[in-house]
Amino acid sequence: MLNRRPLLWALLALPGVWIAWRWWATPEAYGFGHAIGDSGDWAAWLLMVTLAVTPARLLFRRQRWTLWLMRRRRDLGVASFAYAAGHTAIYVTDRASLPAIIDAAGSPDMLTGWLALALFIPLAVTSNDVAVRALKRSWKRLHRLVYPAAILTFVHWVLAAFDPTTAYIHIGVLAAVELLRVWLQRRQRVT
Structure with a gap:
């Protein structure tokens, strides 16, 4: 059932629909701050799931669910980007002026967010079969940008959060996921 992409995308869109509905239905209670926070959370969570696919596949090789995740990893990554783009759009709408956005862009919390977004754009644009075929081996090298982009994303989260504990x-x-991935890949090369 989840092998159908439209159903997967409908499920991936549900948090966005929920965010939009809450923002529309209760703008005073929910507001920009919650919409920005929730969209950023979903972007980060989907990014983490995307990055966890390789270690899961290396750990549970014979499991069908890991093969399903490998086949849908690009979908998860693009969904993460979509939430990040929504997060950015809400932020820009809240700021409502280009001078205010530019003024804040140089602060460490905003700069890391903008840099992460800039790295994610070519990844999202090339997350399709046509780009994979056209770029060949360069596609994989390009998509390794996900690692510095992920670091920037989480540094942005720490710096921009009211309470960075989460x-x-x-x-x-x-x-832990990335250390596991590196360890499993090295172990696989040795054996």
Whole structure:
């Protein structure tokens, strides 16, 4: 059932629909701050799931669900980018003026967010079969930009959060996932 892309995308869109509905239905209670925070959270969570696919596949090679994740990893990454783009659009709408956006762009919390977004744009644009065929081996090298982009994303989260505790917890989880990935890939090369 989840092998159908439209159904997967409908499920991936549900948090965005929920964010939009809450913002529209209760703008005073929910407001820009919650919409910015929730869209950023979903962008980061989907990024973490995307990055966890390789270690999961290396750990659970014979499991069908890991093969499904490998086939849908680009979808998850593009969904992460979509939430990041929504996060940015809400921020820009809230600021409502180009001078205010430019003025804030140089601060460490905003600069890391803008840099992360800039790295994610070519990844999202090339996350399709046509780009994979056209770029051949260069596609994989290009998509390794996800690692510095992820670091920038989580640094942005720490610096921009009112309480960075949750961001630090997610950084710990991401670091554990990436260390596991590196260890499993090295072990695989040795054996």
